[in-house]
Amino acid sequence: MNDLTTAKANRNNHLALLGIKAMVGIVVLILIALLGYILITGLPHVSWHFLTSASKEFGSGGGIANELFNSVYILIITLVISCPLALGAGIYLSEFAKPSWLTSTVRTMIEVLSSLPSIVIGLFGYLVLVIKFQFDFSILSGALAMMFVNIPLLTRNTEETLTAVPHSQREAGWALGLSKWRTITKIILPAAVPGLVTGVILSAGRIFGEAAALIFTAGQSTPVVSYSNWNPFNQTSFLNPMRPAETLAVHIWKLNTDGITPDADQISSGASAVLIVVILLIILLSRYLGNYCYRKMSGTK
Amino acid sequence: MNNIQKRLVKPSAATRQDRRGRIISFVCVTFIMVLTVAIIGFIAIRGLSTFTENHISVWDFLTKSDWNPGQVGTNGKPEVGALAMIVASFAVTLLAALFATPFAVAVAVYMTELAPKKGARMLQPVIELLVGIPSVVYGFVGLVVIVPAIRTVFGGTGFGVLAGAIVLFVMILPTITSLTIDSLKQVPDYYRNASLALGATRWQTIYKVILRAALPGIMTAVVFGMARAFGEALAVQMVIGNAAIVPTNLVSPTSTLTSQLTSQMGDTIMGTLPNNALWSLALVLLLMSVIFNVLVKIIGKRGELTK
Numbered sequence: 045m046n047d048l049t050t051a052k053a054n055r056n057n058h059l060a061l062l063g064i065k066a067m068v069g070i071v072v073l074i075l076i077a078l079l080g081y082i083l084i085t086g087l088p089h090v091s092w093h094f095l096t097s098a099s100k101e102f103g104s105g106g107g108i109a110n111e112l113f114n115s116v117y118i119l120i121i122t123l124v125i126s127c128p129l130a131l132g133a134g135i136y137l138s139e140f141a142k143p144s145w146l147t148s149t150v151r152t153m154i155e156v157l158s159s160l161p162s163i164v165i166g167l168f169g170y171l172v173l174v175i176k177f178q179f180d181f182s183i184l185s186g187a188l189a190m191m192f193v194n195i196p197l198l199t200r201n202t203e204e205t206l207t208a209v210p211h212s213q214r215e216a217g218w219a220l221g222l223s224k225w226r227t228i229t230k231i232i233l234p235a236a237v238p239g240l241v242t243g244v245i246l247s248a249g250r251i252f253g254e255a256a257a258l259i260f261t262a263g264q265s266t267p268v269v270s271y272s273n274w275n276p277f278n279q280t281s282f283l284n285p286m287r288p289a290e291t292l293a294v295h296i297w298k299l300n301t302d303g304i305t306p307d308a309d310q311i312s313s314g315a316s317a318v319l320i321v322v323i324l325l326i327i328l329l330s331r332y333l334g335n336y337c338y339r340k341m342s343g344t345k
Numbered sequence: 346m347n348n349i350q351k352r353l354v355k356p357s358a359a360t361r362q363d364r365r366g367r368i369i370s371f372v373c374v375t376f377i378m379v380l381t382v383a384i385i386g387f388i389a390i391r392g393l394s395t396f397t398e399n400h401i402s403v404w405d406f407l408t409k410s411d412w413n414p415g416q417v418g419t420n421g422k423p424e425v426g427a428l429a430m431i432v433a434s435f436a437v438t439l440l441a442a443l444f445a446t447p448f449a450v451a452v453a454v455y456m457t458e459l460a461p462k463k464g465a466r467m468l469q470p471v472i473e474l475l476v477g478i479p480s481v482v483y484g485f486v487g488l489v490v491i492v493p494a495i496r497t498v499f500g501g502t503g504f505g506v507l508a509g510a511i512v513l514f515v516m517i518l519p520t521i522t523s524l525t526i527d528s529l530k531q532v533p534d535y536y537r538n539a540s541l542a543l544g545a546t547r548w549q550t551i552y553k554v555i556l557r558a559a560l561p562g563i564m565t566a567v568v569f570g571m572a573r574a575f576g577e578a579l580a581v582q583m584v585i586g587n588a589a590i591v592p593t594n595l596v597s598p599t600s601t602l603t604s605q606l607t608s609q610m611g612d613t614i615m616g617t618l619p620n621n622a623l624w625s626l627a628l629v630l631l632l633m634s635v636i637f638n639v640l641v642k643i644i645g646k647r648g649e650l651t652k
Contacts, residue, residue, distance in 0.1 A: 053545075313489075
């Protein structure tokens, strides 16, 4: 009897572990199939012409030049606005905030903000930025809406990275007679740089692929712009932040929702491949830069 | 004398710097709080105007399934029933969570219990990549691969709850996995040792001890995944079919809250009832997101008590 239960338990053990491994295998296969499909169907459509020519609304053979530029431009503006704010908020939460009702309210609010669906944030951006502030569908509206999406994630990352810096480093700073603020800026922040850099780059990947918050803020069209006009206040300049700007992700969505381009499938698979490659590069870059900064900061080679 | 006194009484440069730093960082935090309140406030005001200005009853909105806010219905009032969207949203969310949870738990168990070092090294990039793939790409692949596949297997158009749930399954898989890993890691090692010392097999230890101990954490992970699935807009919009009809089966076109918003918001005029009704959908979405948050808090508290 006893032997029998043991045998049964062993058999169950065997089967269950096999089942787990099979499921893990399926997940890995899903990823491989997904990446393989996107890259294999998409990369043949990616050419120099595809990357550098403008998209066409009706005819076939359009490229993604403007969309690619818009994505990068919105990404840069978003990071420029959200990094200082998230850094400040992260510093407050990790260094100054004492456990109180105020701090826990702040934390709850950041949680709520980070869990809001990005479409809701996009609609808020539409309501407030596009209509109330009359920024219209523009790069500025898009970047501000993306900032709302990005800030809670980046703040939490900053807070976690700063909290992970050993307390002895702070004590060392205070023992040297440094003020709290100088300890933060001269000791804690430099020590946290690797984590901060990784966090910012990973958030960049997220912004680059985000579309829901952008369709009603940055708009779904791109006017003809000139890439030789460097005056950001000029209507036709590519740097003008007040022009509508469709990003790469929005372009893919739009082609598949109400696109009438005959080669919508080819363009979307090409654009998806570009998107994936950029995001792969961003993930690799975050690894590399994180490691590089860590080695540089910690002085080990 | 006076000068010296002044210098002694005045705060030092370091103190002033300290204060300034504290104020700057506090302003950043305040900004985030104001932003959160503003988002909730603005969406709530817009979303409630369907009920306050257009006098649609909340009950009708939640329980009727005729969505036709632009026209007057049989009873002389516009038909604003969001039941179809609410049902579809919950259907795709629950189904996606149902698909994803076993896989997520299996991957997490493999990474932390079965092959800790090797498994983690192998699967960490898989999870990172799945998180990194943008939602429109998921939607696109769903549209060109999943939808035709469902069409051939089950018939119908292929668009519908099943396609949405399959796309969301892959999207929320990494979310649930990484949170489950966190909770499995928090199970103390002596639980494992004690169980194995009693002669339990690997699987018995995992199933009867570790997963039980980590249950609150796993539930939190699933709720987080569901919150993400509920709020996902574009990927679902591309494969759901976008017809505001209560789904009768898994392969009939329907519409979720998010897909209805994305596809209709651009076609309505600000301030009119069709537009207000859409903002009410957004409000439902927002409320659900807050409810998911509260749920996570409650589960977390429960988990603490039993420890």
